Amino acid sequence: MPNTTDRAQLPTSHIPLPTWATGLCLVAALLLTAAPAASAQSLADTYRPAAQRIIQRAQADSSAWNTLAELTDRFGHRLSGSESLENAIDWILAEMKKDGFDAVRGEPVMVPHWVRGNESLELIAPRPARLPMLGLGMSVGTPPEGITADVIVVSSFEELEARSSELAGKIVLYDAPFNGYGQTVAYRTQGASRAARHGAVAALVRSIASESMASPHTGTMTYDSTIARIPTAAITVEDAMMLHRMQERGSPIRVTLKMEATTLPDARSRNVVAEIRGTERPDEVVVLGGHIDSWDVGQGAMDDGGGCVAAWEALRLIRELGLKPRRTIRVVFWTNEENGTRGGTGYLDAHRDRVDQHILALESDNGAFRPRGFGFTGSDKALAIIAEIGSLLEPIGADSVSRGGGGADIGPLMEQGVPGMSPRVDGERYFWYHHSHADTMDKLDPAHMQQLAAAMAVMVYAVADMPQPLPR
């Protein structure tokens, strides 16, 4: 398949041609006139006017922020299985219909239904204190009277193994300093089973956060099916460090952990879908979106209401500017990213027979912060095209395109060979707020959300409209 460079070098009509060929050229020329991309222009030149219009219109208001504020203020956080998630989805579908998009619908998905219930952590020794905590998603609960036990603090799995003989009947606290999410999150996801293997009765984890103001950060965890399931919760960075200091001073540490957490039967949810139907190749689809579920804390504004609404705003911008792409642009708000990824797998299941017609999948789940460009996962030829389109975002400083991009919800599509990508944003504060009570509207900037929407709109419009599909 030709890439943009090939197309830029298509022969023009300076060479003498036979009459039938001239006629063909005439037809072709007419087609070329009607189709903005199909000239001798580079892809960037072709889509520059549309990109400029998108950027200009995006920057003229704050509708993405306002929409997200209304959504998150009205419905709050949106954990899978909760009424607030389904109410939020109903509202979004109604608003999207008002926006005049095509094929607005909720595609059914069954999701895990974990419920936190009441929970508490009391420090008994060396001194009484109530420690703020958040049970980890999918954790089992404690007996109603709680679990009271001594605490052993470790800094790492290595230290856990070194002290394995001491852990029976104890509560393990992992006090691992934040060392990047990918590194540190293992204590949250695997800590319970790793401790239970040695007889621990519960596991606590220092919140996975790059800055803390006494707020615990939840997140999902998984049990090793061969090991007893023990309750597990996050405490604040501050308290983890304090308990560690107490241990270093030789103070015995004792706590009571109470958690009502339980997992109910799977619940009905939906992936939210809305489209601008393609004019020429409607069955070929460019997908963009985020996940509409959140943890049951804060407002789920940054993670990932903002990603959803930026995609929604991108679709609005394209529609309101009267841009009519050759292919279909489909916004999807996946459900259940946080504790199951059933939205992502459900989407693939529902569209499996058309996965080859998925040209590109773009997911925004790094926070709706100021965009700097995109990460892309696909072929070199496709990367060159994406980079060329990305160059159109230079006016808003979002033109940096590099390898590496994707998202949990588009992962199943990408495994089937669909090129995947995600915005790169100014994410310095992402792990300040992530999965905590502080993931709220005020952390997002209206202008940055509009820039993110513009960046996504330019990218998906050009990919959906260019004459040749993005090569795999």
Next chain:
Amino acid sequence: MPNTTDRAQLPTSHIPLPTWATGLCLVAALLLTAAPAASAQSLADTYRPAAQRIIQRAQADSSAWNTLAELTDRFGHRLSGSESLENAIDWILAEMKKDGFDAVRGEPVMVPHWVRGNESLELIAPRPARLPMLGLGMSVGTPPEGITADVIVVSSFEELEARSSELAGKIVLYDAPFNGYGQTVAYRTQGASRAARHGAVAALVRSIASESMASPHTGTMTYDSTIARIPTAAITVEDAMMLHRMQERGSPIRVTLKMEATTLPDARSRNVVAEIRGTERPDEVVVLGGHIDSWDVGQGAMDDGGGCVAAWEALRLIRELGLKPRRTIRVVFWTNEENGTRGGTGYLDAHRDRVDQHILALESDNGAFRPRGFGFTGSDKALAIIAEIGSLLEPIGADSVSRGGGGADIGPLMEQGVPGMSPRVDGERYFWYHHSHADTMDKLDPAHMQQLAAAMAVMVYAVADMPQPLPR
């Protein structure tokens, strides 16, 4: 009284003198040899060796941070009237005796005894949610069933007055953006009575904080004695902004506020005092310290355990180096700064007959962060001396001395004419943590605490030792 410049210009013995005068000079010369400051050297030159030794020794370990961690981890926060405050004071007195200071003692002070009790704020409409809150110090409580009422959000006292006819039976929320502590704190201190004047039944205030991660910030408030006392509490910055947005969208807002807060009879507390007794003028005193009480949240590490322990460390440094000042250096940890300032007034009451012998009062209550210098309140001549001594702190970047300094606890002394001063520190994050659960040990840096201790030690040692008292 001569200032340092005068002393540097004292006549030396080049001028012929009568025999009696020569004898006098000889006696004076002998005295001068024994007294480090009394040469023709500048004050800075005189005290440079001691300053260098103090700075060097301070930077050799982390004992201030370690002491503060032990104090705050063992006893937690320390509200006036609480057992933890008095237990902390007992421990400090015992440790100070071990340190070998002179005249270690607790000077009795009766303090207000406000108790928070259980408290909660439930959002009822437009949607149910539990809002994190902290009752304001000295607030009255609610009836046991709480106060349920509609909320009116205002941005300022001006807006309050403009809407005064709507406030009867309502709960007022002040959503005033942080505009410097001095400006914004009026909503916390005066908000209840200002709202009650127009019939409001409770007052909520956006936390006085320059950055928020969903943590409420408490602090003291006062009632106008002519107006009905209504309960008042702080909510998070995030929630204040959210409720304001809800009001702007026309959503009726309704909450239930429950507070058990009550004020018990005054309780016994103590100002902590320890000294290095002066060798020549022991009745002349240089005072330094901080306040040992805190709000009943976090650890009271920054506010103001750190100020206390930095002063304590300063005294340790002077003692351990064998420096023996002419005047007495007295560390005071005032009690009850937060909700009564009874420690500061009690100190003056106890020492009123010796207030003229208080040469200088230095209070560290701006957070034990990296020191940059001092603010000073006193005469021009005294300021020049303080600035010259301050220049000795150039090696640790703490040599900036300027007008304006003091503290709540030394305020009563300063009103009696005692020169007052306070460290200037890197306080950018002070109002991130102030009066919140996030005022914990991890926010302080061991090296910066040692620098602060060194800066205070150099300043008080030189002022206590110089031949002439600091002029008023």
